[in-house]
Amino acid sequence: MCFHSLERARERGFRAIQFNHVVSTNTGAVALWQKLGFRIVGTLPKAFNHPVHGYVDSYVMFQSLVD
Secondary structure, three states, rough: OOOHHHHHHHHHHOEEEEEEEEEEEOOHHHHHHHOOEEEEEEEEEEEEEEEEOEEEEEEEEEEEEOO
């Protein structure tokens, strides 16, 4: 799904992709997005009410699509 989205975005002339809400405790998702070239560009403090951990941070993750 990620590769498809990146390809379609490039075809349509998008210059970047940004995810506005990646929960910090979802370490698997954070690691996957980073492996696929996304980086954390911001932190939203206590933005997500996790059912076990209470309020936790959320990340804004970004990837440029231009060289």
